[in-house]
Amino acid sequence: DAMVIQNPRYQVTQFGKPVTLSCSQTLNHNVMYWYQQKSSQAPKLLFHYYDKDFNNEADTPDNFQSRRPNTSFCFLDIRSPGLGDAAMYLCATSRDSRETQYFGPGTRLLVL
């Protein structure tokens, strides 16, 4: 059974058109993470939520926002996607910040 679910798996958007990626989890974990992984690069942490507390990485562009309306769901909003934002976006969860992270399958974003 899927534990970390990401929708959609593939997303095509136009340059400058806002897009929202979705992540849900059935693990009841406290922490949810969003990573960006560009081709042949390492996954890079954008931000994470510890419960309702939002933690933004210093180098995450303002173009990227996140929402966590409840324990199960977390959204990644890209307000004005640029061509450089085309990447795989990975959601992960962990019970606590010191615990193993469980990843979803990712959403591949293409910007036209």
Added chain:
Amino acid sequence: DQQVKQNSPSLSVQEGRISILNCDYTNSMFDYFLWYKKYPAEGPTFLISISSIKDKNEDGRFTVFLNKSAKHLSLHIVPSQPGDSAVYFCAATRNRDDKIIFGKGTRLHILP
């Protein structure tokens, strides 16, 4: 500036032989190291970890070795099996509650 480096983008190993995946890090503050495995169209899954107080951790066919003085760790898989064909990410963190820094990954091909 990459803090976790996997210098081999790919590696091919004969089935039944030993696979050795290498990883170097630059930040001497890292004290916890992880390996994740990723199949196509799936998210990374946790494989094995090691704390800096140890130099070896073994789990079945998988063994991770840590050489702190050289800032180097390696993952040994023996014997290698076809199902081991995947991308392997080395990762490191400080105090386990700091963010995880990933390497770019090494694609392992197990040859029949």
